[in-house]
Amino acid sequence: MIETLKENVLKAVHIAEKDAKIYFFKGPNITFGLLFPAIIYLAFSVGRTADVSLVIPGLVAMSSLFGAGAIESLALPLERAKGTFDRLLAAPISLTTIIVGKALGGFFFGIFLSIGYMVIALLLPGAAIANPLLFAFGIVLSALTFSALGVCISTPFRDVPQAMPPATLIRVAMVFLGGVFIPLSAMPGFLQLVAYLLPITYAVDMLQQATTGQIFAQALVIDAAAMILFSIIFFVIATAVLKRTLR
Amino acid sequence: MNSIVKTQGLTKQYGDVLAVDNLDLEVSEGEIFGLLGPNGAGKTTTIRMLTGQTTPTSGTATVANHDIIHQPTKAKQQIGVIPDISNIYEEMSAWDNLIFAAQLYSVPKIEREKRAKELLELFGLYERRKDRVAGFSRGMKRRLTIAAALIHKPKLLFLDEPTSGLDVQSLRMIRTLIKELNEDGVTVFLTTHHIEEADQLCQRIAIINKGKIVTVDTPERLKASMEKRQVIEVSFTASRGLEDKLKGLSCVTDVSMLGDKCRLQVDEASEAVPSLVDFARKHFKSKFGRSFR
Numbered sequence: 001m002i003e004t005l006k007e008n009v010l011k012a013v014h015i016a017e018k019d020a021k022i023y024f025f026k027g028p029n030i031t032f033g034l035l036f037p038a039i040i041y042l043a044f045s046v047g048r049t050a051d052v053s054l055v056i057p058g059l060v061a062m063s064s065l066f067g068a069g070a071i072e073s074l075a076l077p078l079e080r081a082k083g084t085f086d087r088l089l090a091a092p093i094s095l096t097t098i099i100v101g102k103a104l105g106g107f108f109f110g111i112f113l114s115i116g117y118m119v120i121a122l123l124l125p126g127a128a129i130a131n132p133l134l135f136a137f138g139i140v141l142s143a144l145t146f147s148a149l150g151v152c153i154s155t156p157f158r159d160v161p162q163a164m165p166p167a168t169l170i171r172v173a174m175v176f177l178g179g180v181f182i183p184l185s186a187m188p189g190f191l192q193l194v195a196y197l198l199p200i201t202y203a204v205d206m207l208q209q210a211t212t213g214q215i216f217a218q219a220l221v222i223d224a225a226a227m228i229l230f231s232i233i234f235f236v237i238a239t240a241v242l243k244r245t246l247r
Numbered sequence: 248m249n250s251i252v253k254t255q256g257l258t259k260q261y262g263d264v265l266a267v268d269n270l271d272l273e274v275s276e277g278e279i280f281g282l283l284g285p286n287g288a289g290k291t292t293t294i295r296m297l298t299g300q301t302t303p304t305s306g307t308a309t310v311a312n313h314d315i316i317h318q319p320t321k322a323k324q325q326i327g328v329i330p331d332i333s334n335i336y337e338e339m340s341a342w343d344n345l346i347f348a349a350q351l352y353s354v355p356k357i358e359r360e361k362r363a364k365e366l367l368e369l370f371g372l373y374e375r376r377k378d379r380v381a382g383f384s385r386g387m388k389r390r391l392t393i394a395a396a397l398i399h400k401p402k403l404l405f406l407d408e409p410t411s412g413l414d415v416q417s418l419r420m421i422r423t424l425i426k427e428l429n430e431d432g433v434t435v436f437l438t439t440h441h442i443e444e445a446d447q448l449c450q451r452i453a454i455i456n457k458g459k460i461v462t463v464d465t466p467e468r469l470k471a472s473m474e475k476r477q478v479i480e481v482s483f484t485a486s487r488g489l490e491d492k493l494k495g496l497s498c499v500t501d502v503s504m505l506g507d508k509c510r511l512q513v514d515e516a517s518e519a520v521p522s523l524v525d526f527a528r529k530h531f532k533s534k535f536g537r538s539f540r
Contacts, residue, residue, distance in 0.1 A: 007353055014350040022338040083334040087395075089300045091351040092323040246302045 008097045015088065015101025016108065023075045024109060028160065032168060033070030033113060037063040040172070044181050056121040056129065057138075057207030058180040063117040064142040065171055065200055068110025069150030072102055076154040077163040089246070099155075099238045103147040110143030130213025134220075138210055142203040145227040148234035149199065155241040179204045199230040251276040251403050251434045252297060256306035259292050259458075266292040268458035270306065274451075276402075279425065279435040281449035283442060289458040290438035291331060294407050297436070298328045311402055324352065327396035331408040331438075333388040337381040341372050341391050344380060345398055352399035359398065366394040386417035393421065397428075404428060406437040410444060422448060446470070476500065477516040481523060482508050483531060492530065498522045 023029055041059055079085035088098050118139070121127055129135045153170060157163035175181070177191060178200030184192055195201045206223040209215050252274035259267040267289040274280040282290045295301040297310055299319040308315045311325035335344045342363060349359030367373040370390040380388060396404065409425070410418045425448055429435050439445050445452045446466045453463040462469065483489060493502045493509060498519040501512040513519040 011351060011353070014347065018336070018339070018343075018347050021343070022336060082337075083330065083332055084336055086300050086328075086330060086334055087348070088351070090298045090323060090326075090328040091348075092320045092353075093351060094320060243302075246300070247304075 008094065008100075011093050012097050012101035012104055015093075015098065016104035019071060019075050019102065019105035020108065023071050023078075023105065026074060028074045028164065029070050029109075032073065032164065033067040033109060036070075036168075037066045037113075037117065040175060052121075052124050052127045053212045054183070054208070055124060056118065056127060056211045057204050059121050060114045060118050060139065060207055061142055061178075061200055061203040062175055062180055063113045064110045064139065064203065065146045065149075065174060067113030068106040068143045068146035069153065069167060069171060071106045071109050072147065072150035073154045073163050073167040074160060075105065076102055076151065077157040077160045080158045081160070095242050096235070096239050099151055099235060099242060103151045103235070103238075106147030106150045107143045110146055111139055114139045114143065129211050131210045131215065134215070135207060135210035137224075138203065138206040141206065141224060141227045145199045145203065145231045145234070148231040148238070152234040152238040152241070155238045156245065174198050174200045199227055202226040202230075249276045250274065250309075251312075252280075252308070252310055252436060254297070254306065254308040257293070257296060257303050257308050258305045259289075259296055259301065260304045265458050267296070267303075270455075270458075270460060272453060272460065272463070274434065274436055276434055277429070277432060278450045279429050279437070279448055281445040281452045282436070282438040282455055283440070283445045283452050284438075284455035285440055288440075288455045290440075290455060291407055292458075293455070294328075294330075294405050294436070294438060298326060298405055299323050300328075324399075325402045327399070327401035327404045329393055329396045329404070329406045329409060331411055333385070333392040335380055335388060335391050335395060337388075338379065340377050340379055341367060341383075342376040344391060345395055348395040349398045354399050362398055362400075366397060370394050385412065386414055389413060389417060389421070393424070401433065403434045403436065406435065408439060409437055410439075410441075477513050477519075479511045479513055479516055479519060479523070480505075480508050481511065483527070486530065489530075493526070496522055496526060 037059070041062060045055070076085070079088075093101075118129075118135075122129070150167070153167045154163045177195050178198045179187075179195060180200065184195055184201065187195065202223040206220060206227075209220060209223075250273045252272065254270050254272045257267060257270040257272075258265070270289075270293060282293060284290050292301070296303045297308055297315060299315055299322065303316065310322040313319075313322035313325070315322050336347070339347070345363040345366060346359055349362065354362065364373065367376050370393070372387060372391060372394070375383070375387070380391060383391065393409075406425070409421055413421070422444070425435055425437070435448075437448065449466060451463060452466055452469060454461040454469070462472075464472075486492075489509070490502050490504055493499055493511060496519075498513050498515070499511050500514060503510045511519070511523075
């Protein structure tokens with residue numbers, strides 16, 4: 001049992017390594033993963049006097065959302081179009097391991113981008129992170145959730161041009177509804193309800209608490225539990241969708 | 248001899264299209280088995296089902312004594328798959344492709360490096376091992392795809408149209424390799440639409456058409472049964488119901504239309520030709536001589 005689990009984890013890591021070699025520096029990944037968060041942020045924050053304690057969590061959560069998801073929106077449909085995905089299907093790997101492997105690539109890219117954007121944000125005057133450990137935990141959980149979301153969104157598609165528009169639309173909508181630019185408290189009631197259904201809301205909240213140092217234990221537990229729950233749901237849906245596409 | 252592949256009522260339906268219909272097959276351990284049929288006959292779908300790349304709509308299949316639906320991972324550990332189109336990662340080097348393939352089959356690190364070197368040398372790709380596959384010729388990509396399928400020393404090898412679109416040199420090399428692998432104990436399940444290829448390589452052939460197995464036998468027996476039948480090709484001026492009228496002739500066992508020609512299967516050509524002349528006189532009176540040739 002443990003041996004099988006170890007073998008599956010290793011195979012998932014190998015899939016992630018392979019994806020990193022092939023897709024990390026591909027054009028669409030750079031555009032949608034690396035540059036898109038910066039462009040959106042600049043477009044909506046230039047000229048506004050935003051509190052720096054809101055800038056850091058917003059920017060980092062957004063970079064994780066785009067970074068962790070972009071690689072899957074590219075890798076999964078592209079491999080299906082080229083036929084290389086069949087190599088994975090014909091190999092002795094469970095569908096869940098394939099999904100986890102695909103998500104792992106996004107997970108690492110998401111963490112890498114989050115750290116990059118965090119460093120840039122920390123260069124702003126007065127910027128500081130009060131609880132770095134919690135912030136790191138927030139980055140890891142965000143990357144996990146958003147990579148699972150990325151796999152979930154891209155599994156049904158068999159080509160990149162099909163996969164990219166809905167993936168980008170979903171992420172952009174999340175950014176505007178999830179408290180990145182507008183604090184939840186400033187939103188109308190029904191939009192607040194919508195925000196609580198989005199994983200980015202919990203990521204922003206956890207990163208914000210880590211940045212300001214104003215910790216609310218109960219809220220943190222909810223944030224962490226919500227992100228883990230979202231990740232599980234996304235993985236289960238992605239595996240089910242993949243299974244369905246083989247019928 | 249033990250069965251290494253066994254299917255019962257294996258069926259695959261894509262929407263309204265019945266790609267594979269109630270397939271019953273048995274492949275013995277150690278043989279080269281060929282699935283022969285025209286394009287769209289269901290050959291690739293059969294391989295995809297047997298290798299876990301698509302789920303059957305109904306029926307059962309065991310591969311290397313493991314149910315492909317309920318124990319797919321165990322079944323897949325025993326097999327190597329070579330698809331009709333080379334599907335290696337073009338962005339990676341030949342070496343990285345083989346190492347990745349070995350990792351998917353849990354081949355230990357030392358063993359996989361040794362095996363990758365052996366295979367690259369065997370396929371004449373060792374000098375190009377660090378090059379990205381994108382720059383390889385079609386034949387080289389094909390060889391690398393085969394090498395990747397052999398990295399874990401499979402008991403059973405599935406090859407879908409293995410020589411399709413290859414130059415003569417690569418074609419010969421692959422046919423020789425298939426025979427050598429079989430001599431080393433690897434069971435081979437291949438698909439082809441070339442009757443000569445099936446004849447040269449296979450110990451048994453299943454002929455598949457429109458998703459159904461027409462017959463399964465040794466190449467020699469199949470050829471003997473084919474030789475009993477003779478084919479006449481005739482061309483008539485287009486006429487409504489011509490195919491049905493020809494089918495009504497007692498000397499004709501089957502009719503297929505090929506463009507402006509009718510291909511007639513007959514038991515004895517010398518008896519059939521006079522009947523056909525009579526048929527032409529009767530149905531094409533005014534144009535006889537011009538339309539019948």
